[in-house]
Amino acid sequence: MKLLTFKGGIHPPYKKEYSEKKAIEIAKSPKVVYIPLQQHIGAPAKEIVKVGDLVKVGQKIGEQQGFVSCNVHSSVSGKVIAIKEHELAGGRGTCIVIENDFKEQIHESIKPKGNLEDLSKEEIVSIIKEAGIVGMGGATFPTHVKLSPPPDKKIDTVILNGAECEPYLTADHRLMLENPEDVVYGLKVLMKSLNVSKGYIGIEVNKPDAISAIEKEAQKYDDIEVVGLEVKYPQGAEKQLIYACTKREVPSGGLPMDAGAVVNNVGTAAQIAKTIKTGMPLIERITTVTGSCINEPKNLVTKVGTLVSEIIDQCGGFKEDKIVGKVIMGGPMMGLAQYTIDIPTNKGTSGILCLDDEESKTPKPQNCLRCGKCLTVCPAFLQPLYISAYSLKNDFESAERYRALDCIECGSCSFVCPARRPLLQSVRNAKREIISNRRKESAKK
Ligand code: SF4
Ligand code: SF4
Structure with a gap:
């Protein structure tokens, strides 16, 4: 090979x-699911059910809006009890809240496609x-x-x-x-x-x-x-x-x-x-629940919309002798740290990572040593030290000239930097500003 x-x-x-080494297990079905209408890149889906409706497993409950958007389906059978804002992995957003009847009734539209x-x-x-x-x-x-x-x-x-x-x-x-x-x-x-x-x-x-x-x-x-x-x-x-x-x-x-x-x-x-x-749409996925603070790490098939707190409970909860420092949705390099575990999983929840307070410490940044390590490791062949420096000075035009938009946000530069510079955060910020400025410019035309 x-x-x-x-x-x-x-x-x-x-x-x-x-x-x-942990074989995939099916997670317990939750009593209530909070299914976000925005679980994808692009426009959020629009709800097509209302409070009080009875829904079945696999039933479409959110219709995609535009080409770059996605349909959303129910992961349980039961009753829609609310359509409301809720905390999500990346901020707040609208969720369809469904009370599970545990009958696992499959929607009539679910059929093999041939x-x-x-x-x-x-x-x-x-x-x-x-x-x-x-x-x-x-x-x-x-x-x-x-x-x-x-x-x-x-x-x-x-x-x-x-x-x-x-x-x-x-x-x-x-x-x-x-x-x-x-x-x-x-x-x-x-x-x-x-x-x-x-x-x-x-x-x-x-x-x-x-x-x-x-x-x-x-x-x-x-x-x-x-x-x-x-x-x-x-x-x-x-x-x-x-x-x-x-x-x-x-x-x-x-x-x-x-x-x-x-x-x-x-x-x-x-x-x-x-x-x-x-014929079953995307309503569940395998999620790795792991880290030093979890009693029983697992690879669990979780229904979309299950609260992270419930999943952690199913893995034996947090270890009593550990202080939880960070809960991250995804992995440590590209995942997002959360401030609450009362958030639902979504179609992209590949992992729930629980780190202790020692592992979660962010060291104080020092001045750049000009060692060049960030350049050596950048897989996009960028010069993170310069993009970061321009970003920190709000000089986003210069950051763009240094190809900030080609950054894939892998965090390799931050990982190797001996001065613990916040390279990923500042390059990411430059990208956001450049894209926002471009949108403003094109709106003016
Ligand atoms: S985060 Fe961006 S700048 Fe840093 S190493 Fe990855 S691609 Fe390069
Ligand atoms: S790795 Fe850190 S210290 Fe070294 S050149 Fe890059 S920013 Fe400077």
């Missing part, structure tokens, strides 16, 4: 040992769109949009991301090990939807059991190649994965389709397979 990688990157402590051979490209994209499927690695970009490239973009490669390079997270690892059939079938669906004859599945070589499970399944097809990836962060980032698999570079400011590739997470592929085979 070839061992592929990209230029730059870091080797953080992986800490996968908490949960990598044989893949009989489905056209257009039908596949329409099924994925209707099912509200998003990038399940955490990015939550609507999958039907990725599968609808403009006619002038020639796509010849589909890549599945099985790197799971974020420390602590093991949901994708367990999925590949326990359900390789759906992962590979999902890739075949994606390849057909894009009329592509070459598929790759990239997996970091610290998961040899997953590689052999996926290889065994992929052997059935001569157009799928399983590639072993060097263990390095951010190996699973789209541009870095495309380079590792194809040696093609996505141009500055460009998208994967500019390199002829579409990248999806292995979890997304498995969900696509499930939707084609059973």
Whole structure:
């Protein structure tokens, strides 16, 4: 097997040992779910149910608004008891609150979609769109949009991301090990939807059991190649994965389709397979619950809309001898720290990471030492020290000249900086300001 990688990157402590050997379990169904209308990149869905309505599992309860948006479905059967604002992982937003009747009644619309051979490209994209499927690695970009490239973009490669390079997270690892059939079938669906004859599945070589499970399944097809990836962060980032698999570079400011590739997470592929085979939309996902403060780390299939506090309880709660410092939705590098655990999970909740107070401390930043380490590791070949310095001086024009918008927000620069400079935060802030200024400029025209 070839061992592929990209230029730059870091080797953080992986800490996968908490949960990598834990087989996937189904979480208990919650009494109440809080299903956000915004669980994806793009416009929020619009509710199509009202308080008092009875709903079933898989029933559409939120309709996508515009092309870059997603449908939302009920993860339980029961009664809509409120449609209201609630705390979410990234701020506040509207949720459809459903009281579970525990009857698990499946909605009448949920039916298998037929044989893949009989489905056209257009039908596949329409099924994925209707099912509200998003990038399940955490990015939550609507999958039907990725599968609808403009006619002038020639796509010849589909890549599945099985790197799971974020420390602590093991949901994708367990999925590949326990359900390789759906992962590979999902890739075949994606390849057909894009009329592509070459598929790759990239997996970091610290998961040899997953590689052999996926290889065994992929052997059935001569157009799928399983590639072993060097263990390095951010190996699973789209541009870095495309380079590792194809040696093609996505141009500055460009998208994967500019390199002829579409990248999806292995979890997304498995969900696509499930939707084609059973008709069930995206209403649940595997979430790794992990970290030093959790009594029983697990890989749990959780229904979208379950409160994080309930999931933590199902994992034995917090350890009594630990002081919880941070609860992060996602992994430690790209996840978001939360100030409450009374927030619901969503389609992108790959992990719930609970760190103690020692692990959560943020050291005081010192002056830049001009050591150049941040330049060496940046996988986007940026100069984080300069972008950060301009950002901190509110000189966003200069930050833009230094290609701040090409930052993939991986946090590698902050991780290696011996002066503990807040590089990621300041580069991220520069990106936000540049995009906001561009919007203001185009509104004036
Ligand atoms: S500048 Fe952006 S892409 Fe480069 S290392 Fe820092 S966070 Fe990652
Ligand atoms: S790694 Fe930190 S100290 Fe070194 S050059 Fe970059 S910002 Fe300066």
